[in-house]
Amino acid sequence: GGVLPTSHVLDELKLSDADNTLGGLLADLSEFDSNSCASRAQHLQRKTKFKPSQELVQRLRRYEAQHRKCASRAKDFGQPKSGSRVHDSEAPEEECRYVVWIAYSGLGNRLMTLVSAFLYALLTNRILLVDRSSDMSKLFCEPIPRTSWLVPSEITVEFVQGLNESSPQRFRHGSSTAGDNSSTAEFSYVHLTHTSDSGDEMFFCDSGQQQLDTKPWLFIKSNSYTVPGLFFITQFRADLSVLFPDKEAVFHLLGRYLFHPSDAVWGWITRFHKSYLAHHDQQVGIQIRTFDDSPLPYFLEQIQECVEQHELLPKVVKNVDSIRRSEELQLQNLQASEKDITVLVTSLHPYYYENLRDVYLSGPTEGGESVSVHQPSHEGWQKTNTFGHDLKAWADIYLLSLSDVLLTSGWSTFGYSAQALAGVSPWILPRSTDGQVPNPVCVKARSMEPCFHRPPLLKCKIPEGANPATILPYVQPCEDVKWGIKLI
Template structure:
């Protein structure tokens, strides 16, 4: 078409069509108008946890490669949703498949992000769990058996060997203590044929999913005996024994003459458990009660292994002694959907694409305060001595052009305080590493103080325990039950930051590698009811050791 024809054709167009700008012109105008807003958003709304643009782009690029099936061999267990393409959904048979997954998203999703368990699951443990679940459905809240048992309880007397027997768990202290004592109480229920019922105060509502299919473990709100218990309670087993309410020599007597329930006090006092807690003659008496109320802040599962009457059963369930909390914690403790949402968003947003994840958990013991500078020095000394983190250079210059893509190491800092994150982030943001690795540092929250009475605080704490458990390596603070729960769920032997010397407020050895993944029982059980009361159980039980972070504590190991 010549120019004259083109002009004529244009003149024949409707007026509206003549005014319509070309597509290229529209894009150009919109882009120019939006550019200042885009730049402003970039500088104002970057997340404080992002270590650098380069680091995030590398993480994003790896995630994209994994999503397309072209992931490098450095991250073989990752998929686009952060999990293993062939992950063990039922954890080797620990979990029952008889749940609606939507009611508890974490139950079958959590395993996607864990490293493979170092401990095979015993078929006998699987059998015991299925038997327990059937018993809980038969005796749990809402059943005729439960109503009959409560009626017997309210009658003011015990019953001769009832069809259903119960242990009521009362939570105390912080979340780490609660998780350790809940698992211990469940193990006790497995050994004694009791049904575990958990008191759920407001700060724990919905924190954990129901662990048993077709029933509930939540103690009904009208249960009358949940408060007022302490070491001196009249209903405590020790006081009953001292007041001759119960006696060792009437084991074959009429159980209906006993009080309607017994209170079993397992709260540590000056790092000791109460007398008569883990002696066989005492447990034969305790076994006559159909209702037990138990209050504990300890990982007393360790002490159950001291009792020959339980040892054979425990050996069949746990051929690997270091797997007790690892297996039972993964079976019993599933974050509710609110807490799990925090886990998924943070993991997938910040951690999933890294080549390696290092968890660093910092908890300052209130009885032994240490300055920030001293604690930070101990953390970095531990990380550098054991090559958990690369040392930095005195330059921030990037690697030479054409170099291989840098390995990305994501560091998850979990602490009530923000200072440890701030310092680590600043160091690795400002300086290049001697190895060429890119280190990104993240912290999900920093509440400053512990607020166990607040449900939202507990949800964040539970989410961070699980985020720590998705690490490849982990550094935790000695004596911290929060750290114990995280590394035990992970199946990782942690590097434990040791408590500082009281005189110098400095730890001569920054950290040690734990002998097992098991938590430590801080409160050594009293053995005064035995002839060998002064003997150290470690000298006589081959699978017990003293804890690395508490020389008189006890822990299981293989």
């Protein structure tokens, strides 16, 4: 339909790879239903220097076969195992094992936890199933060819969403006493949120994993990017190193594997892109998330200072005489730069966008570059699980991920998702602690990877209070959250 960009536009869209599989990361397009997902065929994403390792490619193909086989058997969850269903002539079937991802928190958090759960599934020979309680199926295409990643309807939304801290099946908490009937004995509920305790955190210890290994079904509720924590589990470490020779590319690769905007979201993205972003020499993305209900003037100042100090955008001529001189020079074509810079602002408020745009309308830039400033939406406040709202959130993340340069807000998983999908180490705008512009105003991230905000204390590994970053050189403290850890 009208969504297809013209070939002229395609040139400018920096198509990632001619083969459309992103270097073997995605299954061959012919494996998928044709017409099922325009974004997979037309992806606009930036070309990436991070190629998937051969081992990762093989693991994904093996996973896809496993997923197709096991997804159809998932409806048997909770049913008593009966030997009579297997014909005598058939060899006993290989066991299927599952990780169920429970929808929880905003979209950025969801992308964090989906990548974390998917990597865990790859490492433990489980398949990942996605809770249907939210609008995930309307926002994303099915990532695995010829099957579905949604929890089968036989397992009710009420059951999945009903699991919580008080569930007797909570890992390391519930009574392990007799009385377990077959349906509860076969699963554990893993609770990895801001309210997790040291019992839950045994998930990141070898002994915890041995215990979980006995359960065919795991239901995980989390709002954290737990991937850096998986590197502390001895049995996974060698495998992780082979799968990801570039440690900072974990989310980048798995995110591009899993997250393809649905056709509804894709229409919004491509129409916005074509109208406002396609024709530029450089795109600068500014993601603004202040965790405050009203716009914050000091944060606008912080952005402007960051941009100026690090020369991320051209300077505007302020003095009236200089403006006249500059305009005369440009009229004579002596100084005119042909460069077009597009600034994509995302925020819940229009305030920052309006002010930044005014700056570039108030005078010419010193080098004559044109700077246009755009913001696709301003939703006012978070309305997670309202489809129209989540559509805009996902579109904003995707459009940000097309940027060549990124400024992101510290602490925000929304920004983490955009930077990691982009493959760009952003300039992070730290959160102010006193309502003043912080110093430094921004810091360049050491990698594009998201931060694990609440790393486990790892009592099984290191003395209490020690910094996990002292054990593995590629796991370091985050730039924005001091006690957080990230892969570099």
